[in-house]
Amino acid sequence: xxxxxxxxxVIDTRVCVGCSACVxxxxxxxxxxxxxxxxxxxxxTGGEYPKLTMENRSERCQHCDNAxxxxxxxxxxSHYAEDGTVxxxxxxxxxxxxxMAACPYDARFVHxxxxxxxxxxxxxxxxxxxETACVSxxxxxxxNLVDFNNMDQKAKQLLSGKVVYRQKExxxxxPSLHWISASNKPGA
Amino acid sequence: xxxxxxNEIVSTKLNPNVVPHLHIWEWHIPLYLFLGGIAxxxxxxxxxxxxxxxxxxxxxxxxxxxxxxLAVRIGSILSPTxxxxxxxxxxxxxxxxLYVWAFYTTVQPTSPMSAGSWILIAFFPLAIxxxxxxxxxxxxxxxxxxxxxxxxxxxxxxxxVALVNAHIGVGIGIYTGILLSxxxxxxxxxxxxxxxxxxxxxxxxxxxxxxLLAPKDEKPxxxxxxxxxxxxxxMTVGLFVLGGLTGSANSHGxxxxxxxGDVNLAGMSYMFWFWGIFVAAGLVVPxxxxxxxxxxxxxxxxxxxxxxxxxxxxxxxxxxxxxxxxYHTFV
Numbered sequence: 381x382x383x384x385x386x387x388x389x390v391i392d393t394r395v396c397v398g399c400s401a402c403v404x405x406x407x408x409x410x411x412x413x414x415x416x417x418x419x420x421x422x423x424x425t426g427g428e429y430p431k432l433t434m435e436n437r438s439e440r441c442q443h444c445d446n447a448x449x450x451x452x453x454x455x456x457x458s459h460y461a462e463d464g465t466v467x468x469x470x471x472x473x474x475x476x477x478x479x480m481a482a483c484p485y486d487a488r489f490v491h492x493x494x495x496x497x498x499x500x501x502x503x504x505x506x507x508x509x510x511e512t513a514c515v516s517x518x519x520x521x522x523x524n525l526v527d528f529n530n531m532d533q534k535a536k537q538l539l540s541g542k543v544v545y546r547q548k549e550x551x552x553x554x555p556s557l558h559w560i561s562a563s564n565k566p567g568a
Numbered sequence: 569x570x571x572x573x574x575n576e577i578v579s580t581k582l583n584p585n586v587v588p589h590l591h592i593w594e595w596h597i598p599l600y601l602f603l604g605g606i607a608x609x610x611x612x613x614x615x616x617x618x619x620x621x622x623x624x625x626x627x628x629x630x631x632x633x634x635x636x637x638l639a640v641r642i643g644s645i646l647s648p649t650x651x652x653x654x655x656x657x658x659x660x661x662x663x664x665x666l667y668v669w670a671f672y673t674t675v676q677p678t679s680p681m682s683a684g685s686w687i688l689i690a691f692f693p694l695a696i697x698x699x700x701x702x703x704x705x706x707x708x709x710x711x712x713x714x715x716x717x718x719x720x721x722x723x724x725x726x727x728x729v730a731l732v733n734a735h736i737g738v739g740i741g742i743y744t745g746i747l748l749s750x751x752x753x754x755x756x757x758x759x760x761x762x763x764x765x766x767x768x769x770x771x772x773x774x775x776x777x778x779x780l781l782a783p784k785d786e787k788p789x790x791x792x793x794x795x796x797x798x799x800x801x802x803m804t805v806g807l808f809v810l811g812g813l814t815g816s817a818n819s820h821g822x823x824x825x826x827x828x829g830d831v832n833l834a835g836m837s838y839m840f841w842f843w844g845i846f847v848a849a850g851l852v853v854p855x856x857x858x859x860x861x862x863x864x865x866x867x868x869x870x871x872x873x874x875x876x877x878x879x880x881x882x883x884x885x886x887x888x889x890x891x892x893x894x895y896h897t898f899v
Contacts, residue, residue, distance in 0.1 A: 415582055417581060422578070424577045424578075427573060428574070439581075455676070456674055457670070474671065477592040481593075486581075486587075489586050490592070495664055
């Protein structure tokens with residue numbers, strides 16, 4: 381057990397139905413302005429007809445351990461929080477957009493009020509011992525909030541023996557979001 | 569019939585200026601990079617002119633009281649002026665301009681923007697001092713006490729000031745390219761030779777500007793500097809293109825997006841802007857014109873070549889900034 385938290389997510393794409401409940405729960409919880417989103421749903425279809433595979437998944441800021449947005453932020457507005465997440469301090473953000481150019485996941489946007497915004501992994505809820513808005517609403521249990529420094533039995537079981545990937549790992553960002561691939565055989 | 573394997577992604581992401589492609593930097597940034605490049609180039613050229621004096625036959629002519637030739641005097645004033653205007657555009661690009669102070673309450677060594685914001689500040693004191701020293705005869709006529717004192721203290725050290733400024737000028741010129749090239753998420757920008765390209769382009773644009781402003785007897789010097797800078801710039805562009813084409817799928821695709829791209833920029837495709845306007849009209853033709861001029865062939869409109877060089881430099885900044893955003897993110 382480590383006292384230092386390192387929050388991330390395990391997203392089980394095998395059970396994601398692409399309902400977008402996570403997107404709207406987030407918008408409601410975090411007052412995301414209309415026409416913007418901090419998380420979004422992707423449907424990826426691959427293969428050769430008629431043998432096609434499809435994966436639904438919920439995506440958001442990857443809360444990288446080596447985050448280019450933090451590296452390139454000139455004012456410390458983008459920073460690592462104690463709990464291992466990446467946060468934006470609005471009162472330091474000039475809106476120079478260097479972080480947006482730096483992010484290989486295009487997870488950020490300019491808020492109409494003039495600062496750069498993105499998923500905060502509901503830091504304000506985690507602090508109160510709650511799960512993120514998206515995790516709490518997910519009807520199929522696809523979304524899981526995990527402290528990777530202190531993985532509980534449930535998280536370990538979820539990952540064990542499965543094909544698990546992270547996105548654009550070769551960008552060197554050490555992302556904290558892990559996806560259980562839809563290509564896993566049933567019962568894996 | 570669905571011929572071969574497919575891989576399609578449908579996303580619900582909405583964010584404006586992020587989808588369908590990044591669109592965070594518009595005209596402000598290329599204009600700032602252009603003006604910053606010229607400012608750096610002007611500082612490099614005027615400083616070298618001051619340091620070299622009449623050595624190698626290209627130094628400024630002394631008009632008495634240590635004041636060098638007219639183009640150096642004007643160029644020294646224009647350098648901090650143009651950088652100031654460029655910084656205004658940079659300021660206007662900020663989504664929250666009132667928080668601009670946040671740049672100057674910290675030094676973030678890993679952030680090129682942080683380094684740049686400090687270099688921009690470091691630029692002004694010595695650049696303005698140099699502009700004062702080369703114009704000291706005119707300044708003394710105003711008889712302002714503080715100005716006179718500053719000139720008295722520093723006038724014997726003009727060579728040293730110019731020597732430092734030559735390096736600061738190179739720093740600014742390279743920085744305008746490095747600013748973009750650090751973003752590994754943007755495959756077109758992710759090339760360290762971009763710093764070199766923007767530096768030589770800035771020096772060549774600055775030489776063109778001095779060529780336009782210089783009196784007739786001083787013009788040949790700047791024409792020669794410009795021709796040399798253009799020649800080096802053509803080599804550097806070639807290396808930039810080759811580096812992209814021979815790189816990873818990301819780099820190759822991004823370079824093809826620029827040099828053969830059909831994305832429309834102000835009515836013309838990237839391909840036409842790159843080869844037709846930047847390479848042909850902005851580099852090759854002015855180089856030929858300046859060679860002819862140097863060879864003694866009379867050219868009816870001697871200002872055509874420098875204007876084309878300036879236009880080419882501006883187009884280069886717009887093309888790189890825009891094409892770097894319209895190409896997809898690093899995969």
